[in-house]
Amino acid sequence: MIRLNVVVEGQTEEGFVKQVLYPYLLERNIVVTPRLVLLKRSRGSSARGGMRNYAQPKWDIQQWLRQDRSAYCTTMFDLYALPRGFPGVNNIPARSTPYQQVRHLEKAFSTDLSNPRGFIPYLQLHEFEAILFSNVNILDSALNAFTPESKLNELLQIMDKFENPELIDDDPKTAPSKRLYHLYPAYDKRFFGELVAEMIGMDSIRAECPHFNSWIERLEGLDPIT
Template sequence: MKAKIIHVLCEGQTEQGFVEEVLRPYLQAQGVAGVKSILITTNKKKNARGGMLSYAQAVTDLELLRKMKMDGEYERHVFTTMFDLYALPDDFPGYEAAKAIGEPYARVAALETAFAEAINDSRFIPYIQLHEFEALLFCGIDYLAKRYPGCEKRCEQLKKDLEKTSNPELINNSPETAPSKRIIKAIEGDKKQHYNYNKPATGKDVTKSVGMDELRARCSHFNEWIEKLIDC
């Protein structure tokens, strides 16, 4: 059997940290030979990476990866993404049609299907996080509060926010109420008189504390992605 190597194109440093320190060891324990993260290129001339601004940036990196990593006698390569639905660039395939779909799971599924059709490579498994990476942190609000002592009371509001949906992946995605916006408000306070929220470090630390099994159990779209990566 050929060794399976998974390449994850990440939208930002937070996703990359998660892939490197949480996803990689988990998938390797499931028999995946290797997991490699790649931070999306946003300005090739300046060698700037992270913070996707357009679909074209994703395509450019994916095409380069697919050309560089061809299957061989002893290994095969799988390509995937970790992008947020929140603030997804509007030039993505199927974007306008997906906007008309009210149910979030159906909307993200439509976008991923259009993305896969546009790339047209059987080795490619698209993944778009509902609604953004920080939804996963809502699985570990107590760990978040421990990381920022003194913010426990404000983190109680995050628990109330979660109770309204009982589903971290359905936390609202508006500019004021997206998961990351709620977390930043809880950690920094209204006037930023407390901590400066460290998004990449907190992302990997909290998800590592929660554990992949709990993340999979509470986030069904995320779980579907992990299943595909294991079974492909």
């Protein structure tokens, strides 16, 4: 078995890794362990989840890599609203595509950590909610129970504007999550995020989200660390 540790940004990503990614990769002989970013530790207690600055995930990842040298380590952080100080943010190439931007940032991320053995950086384009747009029929079916009427037509109109869910923009007013909050006021990321993702399934997410799929392909190709 190959072991893979995943440092995640929040509880929704943690739930996604446990409920969706874990069983999927277990079938491929990869055992996944998620952990929320460590924010602070004091007197034997710790606080995890969210990222106020880059120093927090950097320290946490470095610690986990040192403590568990027989496991790979990857991340699941939103590209949207990266914490201050994140490497590569200030020198993103002009007129680059979202895919070029995210690859640039992931490379800068790994470089800043001195390209440690077993580290696989991953940033979600543009945020977790993008993967929920992989199947808008399922998305609307799940959220429609808490709204007066279906918003499927609105979801289809959104998707008509973009080549795939990962390209839904990261504007503060029109990021994937903001669109969901607007259409479905009862939307709660923690409650619905992993539930809808599990309903959609990994195969559909991979088919609709190229960058996510590239990440999974890389994980599937891992060899045991010796």
